Amino acid sequence: MREARGARRRRETRARLLDAALKLMADRGMDGVAINEITEAADVGFGSFYNHFESKEAIHRALTDLVFEEFANALDRALTGVTDPAEIIAASVRHTLYRARRDRTWALFLLRESLSSRMLTRGLGLHLLRDIEKGIGAGRFKAEDPLMAFMGLAGSVLAALSIEVQYGEAADTPLPPELRSAVGLPSPEFPERAATTMLRFLGVPPAEARRVARMPLAELEAPRATGD
Template identity: 70%
Template sequence: MSNPSLHPSESLAVAGDAASTDRESRATRRKRETRAKLLEAALALMADKGMEGVTINEITEAADVGFGSFYNHFESKEAIYAALTEWVFEAFADRLDRLVRHLEDPAEVIAVCTRHTLLRARREPVWGRFLLREGFSTLA
């Protein structure tokens, strides 16, 4: 089950080329898929409630995985939060850097970044809510 709020090019799942995906074992694939489900569920829940308002049980229920599976991938709620903030802030910042690297006018850089951010938040509302909530949080 894939979360429609995630853009395929910026998925939380561990990326790999098609050849390596074909060669990965069933267990490795299932582990990667379970981790992605946990991250997607945590993103949706934390976008609405913040990290403090979400329990590990809620994350595993939303991801439709067993409670113990959480600890196969993350040592704590803070660890999954760190993975999410890294993805949302670092990966997105890298994307913006690639979009504007050829631009020299600072005003154009700001305009392109703002436009891209707003369009993505509109296209991916869960991502946008997480960005707004956590962008102003002391935890991020």
């Protein structure tokens, strides 16, 4: 059925507001952005903002749902039927880094918001802790303390995201030549290198970690349009 013109305009306006807020908040954080800056960047009237969001905090919550919850749920759907916790974690790490390579703004927002008080109770953090616990319970991982393993992996993922954004395949400022050869960046296989190291951290043997980190990746759903 054809979408009504009013509904389409409302959806498009909401999408513009979310896109503008994402770019601004990825750069400066929620507290550093004013509502009028969002509406100006979105090219909509100031009053239109309140037709879609009751406050700056409300649009920020909508963005965290898009960046954290929806991506984590898309990973779960793509990995339905995969039972090996090592495969799940390796694929999740790789998909996250490949998404960062394609969408720098998404990665910057994720980096800025990942250390919030909800990192253990939502989206990617919650799913990572769950998968670590499953791997330890199944004897696949050798870690003894799920929380410490989570902290090590979460920190490594954030560091890898930062490296990918700053010095990866799509970075604007490449490393100096002497560093490039020393650390092997930029590298098309950086997501696989990161996944291998994280599996090693969890006690997966070297050859097995390399194999699992290079298995074919299940296709991930295209990100939902921000206005949907």
